[in-house]
Amino acid sequence: MANILAFAEQRSGELRKVALENVTAARALADATGGEVHALLVGAPGIAQKAEQLGKHGADVVLVCEHDALGDYNAEAVAALAAERIKSGGYRVAVFSTSAQGRDLLPRVAAKLGVGVVTDVTEARIEGDAVIVKHPINIGKVIATASIAGTPAVIGLRPGNTTLVENPKAAKVEQVQPVGDPSAARVKVKEMKKGASAKLDIGEAPVVIAGGRGLKSAEGFKLAEDLADAFGNAAVGATRAVCDDGWRPHSEQIGQTGRVVSPDLYIAAGISGAIQHLAGMRTSRTIVAINKDKEAPIFKIADYGIVGDVAEVLPALTAAVREARKSH
Amino acid sequence: MKIAVCVKRVPDMDARFRISADGTSLDEGGLKFDINEPDAWAVEAALQLKEKAGQGEVVVLSLGPPAVQETIRKALSMGADRGIHLAADRIPFDGFSIARAIAAELKGGGYDLILFGKMSPDSSNGIVGAIVAELLDYACVTAISQLEIADGKGSAKRELEGAQEFVEFTLPAVLTVDEGLNTARYPSLKGIMAAKRKPLDSKPAQLGEPMVTIKSLAMPPARPPGKIVGEGAAAVPELVRLLQNEAKVL
Numbered sequence: 001m002a003n004i005l006a007f008a009e010q011r012s013g014e015l016r017k018v019a020l021e022n023v024t025a026a027r028a029l030a031d032a033t034g035g036e037v038h039a040l041l042v043g044a045p046g047i048a049q050k051a052e053q054l055g056k057h058g059a060d061v062v063l064v065c066e067h068d069a070l071g072d073y074n075a076e077a078v079a080a081l082a083a084e085r086i087k088s089g090g091y092r093v094a095v096f097s098t099s100a101q102g103r104d105l106l107p108r109v110a111a112k113l114g115v116g117v118v119t120d121v122t123e124a125r126i127e128g129d130a131v132i133v134k135h136p137i138n139i140g141k142v143i144a145t146a147s148i149a150g151t152p153a154v155i156g157l158r159p160g161n162t163t164l165v166e167n168p169k170a171a172k173v174e175q176v177q178p179v180g181d182p183s184a185a186r187v188k189v190k191e192m193k194k195g196a197s198a199k200l201d202i203g204e205a206p207v208v209i210a211g212g213r214g215l216k217s218a219e220g221f222k223l224a225e226d227l228a229d230a231f232g233n234a235a236v237g238a239t240r241a242v243c244d245d246g247w248r249p250h251s252e253q254i255g256q257t258g259r260v261v262s263p264d265l266y267i268a269a270g271i272s273g274a275i276q277h278l279a280g281m282r283t284s285r286t287i288v289a290i291n292k293d294k295e296a297p298i299f300k301i302a303d304y305g306i307v308g309d310v311a312e313v314l315p316a317l318t319a320a321v322r323e324a325r326k327s328h
Numbered sequence: 329m330k331i332a333v334c335v336k337r338v339p340d341m342d343a344r345f346r347i348s349a350d351g352t353s354l355d356e357g358g359l360k361f362d363i364n365e366p367d368a369w370a371v372e373a374a375l376q377l378k379e380k381a382g383q384g385e386v387v388v389l390s391l392g393p394p395a396v397q398e399t400i401r402k403a404l405s406m407g408a409d410r411g412i413h414l415a416a417d418r419i420p421f422d423g424f425s426i427a428r429a430i431a432a433e434l435k436g437g438g439y440d441l442i443l444f445g446k447m448s449p450d451s452s453n454g455i456v457g458a459i460v461a462e463l464l465d466y467a468c469v470t471a472i473s474q475l476e477i478a479d480g481k482g483s484a485k486r487e488l489e490g491a492q493e494f495v496e497f498t499l500p501a502v503l504t505v506d507e508g509l510n511t512a513r514y515p516s517l518k519g520i521m522a523a524k525r526k527p528l529d530s531k532p533a534q535l536g537e538p539m540v541t542i543k544s545l546a547m548p549p550a551r552p553p554g555k556i557v558g559e560g561a562a563a564v565p566e567l568v569r570l571l572q573n574e575a576k577v578l
Contacts, residue, residue: 011491073493075468100488104470107423107455111462116424116539119453132543137421139341139449142354145544146421186467186501190483191494201490207577231578243507250473250508251487256341256449257365257507259489265577275342279449286575287554288567294556301551304570308560316561320568324578 002033002092002126005152007082008041008054008062009101012192013071015050017204018097020057021162025124026095027058027169033126035092036060037169040085042078044071048173055171057164062171069182072189073101075108077182083112084179091152093124093131098156099203106156116148119156120260122283131155139256139279159203160262161283202252205235208263210254210281212239214270214291214310218247223314224269230321237261239277254280267317270310273298290314329384329477331374331441332434333408334457335367336419337392337399338450352542353418363399366445368512370505371403374443375513377477385409389433391426391533392419404523405515411526414533421451422538427459429533435464439500446471446504454504461502469497473508 006026008019019039026037039059041047043066051062065081086094086109094109096102098119110117122143123134131153137144148155202208209231211224221236228234238248240255254261256279266284271277273289273296281287282301289302290313299305306313339345339359346355363371371388378384388403390396391414400411414429434442442464447454454470461468474485477499486493487506515523557563557570571578 011488016489079462100471100486103454104458107427107458108462108468110424110455111427111459116422117453117455117459118540119455135452136548137450137452137545138339138345138354139452140548141341141345142347143546143548144421144542145546146540147543148540150539187469187495187497189493189495192488193492193494194490199490203489240507249487250506251490251492253507265571265575279341282548282551286571286577287551288571299554299556301554303551303554303575304567305554305556306558306560306563306567307556308563312561313564316564317567320564321578324568324572 002030002035003089004030004035004037005086005089005091005094006037006039006059007094007096007102008039008050009097009099010041010043010047010050013043013047015053016099018099018102018159019054020164021157021159022095022097023054023057023059024165025157025162027165027167029093029124029126038063038089040082042070042081044068051171051173055169056166058167058169059171060169062173063176064173065176065178067178067182070178072192074182074185075104075187076185077178077180079105079108079112080179082109085176086152087113092126094152094154096154096156097159099159102156106154110154113152113154115150115152115154117154118146118148120158121155122158122161124155139275140282158260200233200235202235202237202254202259202261205233206263207231207234207265208237208261209234209267209269210237210239210271211242211269212271213241221247223310227267227314227318227321230318230325232325239271256280268298268302269314271298272296273301329377329381329440330438331377331384331443332387332389332437332439333367333370333374333403333443334389334430335371335399335403336364336448337361337390337396338364338448341449347545351544354545361395363402364445364448366447366505369509370443370445371406371408372510372512373475373505375407376510387412389414389430391429392416397528397530400528401523402515404526405519406513407519409526411528413528413530415530416533416535420535420538421542422540423451423453423455424459424540425535425538427456427463429535430456431460431463432534441500442466442502444502444504446506457502457504467497467501469495469501470504471506472503473506475503475509
């Protein structure tokens with residue numbers, strides 16, 4: 001029997017989708033050995049009401065730590081608390097996400113515990129004394145199977161890689177105290193600026209419309225945004241070249257030095273498919289490419305391609321998608 | 329201001345990688361290597377801080393086989409002052425081991441800042457910087473895309489998913505550098521000449537036992553071949569039909 005800890009990532013008091021992915025994956029690991037899933041939920045007072053949502057996806061227990069200085073991401077305080085809970089709870093595996101927050105948190109927690117850590121995990125299982133994980137290396141061109149020795153193992157799941165499963169459990173809330181004084185952290189968040197309103201994030205959206213130089217200008221991205229609107233569940237991403245030119249913010253950059261996404265549907269508009277870009281989207285479930293150059297490398301990994309000018313094809317696709325969604 | 333920058337020698341990702349006969353490493357034959365790009369941004373950030381302050385020292389550190397000295401020389405040719413080579417037969421996959429060796433070297437060195445690139449594309453873990461920070465008990469800010477240092481304090485911007493976080497931190501600190509902070513300078517001819525005479529110490533890396541080991545490597549499953557649906561807007565109805573009936577994503 002092995003209990004598994006799942007980190008319940010939140011931002012501004014709302015659970016992030018990766019929190020539910022962590023709980024879902026932790027549930028699968030726990031069920032394989034007959035253990036329990038304990039979720040760790042850290043935030044400002046009131047965050048405890050999110051416990052129910054974690055229960056829905058399989059948390060038996062929700063460890064809740066509420067403190068005024070824990071509303072924004074407080075790396076030092078959260079790492080200290082997570083390490084202390086993982087140690088005292090005797091967990092076999094601690095499951096985080098390789099999100100921006102998780103990436104920051106994971107190595108700190110592993111260092112405090114003196115245990116092995118692997119990020120960007122696409123599969124995990126417990127095998128005897130070891131935790132075996134799959135982890136893409138060399139921008140996804142090679143898949144490593146790695147063994148994490150010792151207990152606990154700290155892993156960061158690749159965001160978007162875990163399909164959410166509902167598996168209702170009790171979600172018994174246990175209040176826990178911060179370790180030390182969270183207000184005394186050496187790094188403090190002064191301000192959080194959110195991107196454009198309620199727009200979906202490229203890492204969470206089921207559909208990603210990505211644009212490249214083929215969209216011609218910052219204004220040209222209106223075509224991608226219109227298509228995203230037509231889908232209703234889509235986010236707009238961009239290539240590195242476009243972000244370097246300042247057409248789009250780097251937070252939307254998909255690729256080797258940007259974000260890695262694996263949505264259900266990825267539409268590459270005016271993207272040639274440089275290796276640097278493919279690194280960030282090659283695991284998308286369905287890939288559509290629209291490019292006027294029929295030799296563009298993007299067509300090699302696309303499931304469906306249209307050879308043509310994005311300025312002509314995107315508006316037609318937007319209209320067709322609107323029509324298709326209306327008839328649902 | 330005394331700044332250490334930790335850099336990694338990585339293969340060019342455009343290459344076609346081959347798995348070695350041992351099944352747990354990649355064949356390095358024919359690969360081109362260079363400094364990890366985010367690490368070059370970290371070197372640039374350190375040089376800019378030193379230039380702005382008008383004084384200070386930038387120390388470049390790299391771990392691995394003798395060939396990593398070339399990577400250190402590149403950073404020296406950009407303008408760093410001296411290099412430290414932590415010698416190991418190969419660069420381990422386990423970031424914790426790397427972090428332990430770096431922390432052992434930098435501990436007690438009086439560094440105000442220790443900079444890293446946010447991640448390397450080969451092992452793709454992005455964990456070394458923050459582990460070093462923990463081992464040295466430094467403040468730590470990861471994946472920064474803006475940086476100011478003044479009066480023993482720093483402020484930085486971090487890119488989150490669909491948001492940006494502005495943080496303040498105290499020195500000494502470990503920072504990892506993301507895209508957008510700067511563009512790394514090219515070494516000048518004068519810089520390349522000067523780098524040849526800059527000090528570069530080599531000493532064994534204190535890696536310790538790895539906590540994570542690679543059991544096997546495999547090529548990812550190939551995507552089933554796709555198809556060109558058609559040309560121009562005329563192909564849109566067929567694409568929509570395929571997305572609805574075949575891919576079932578619409």
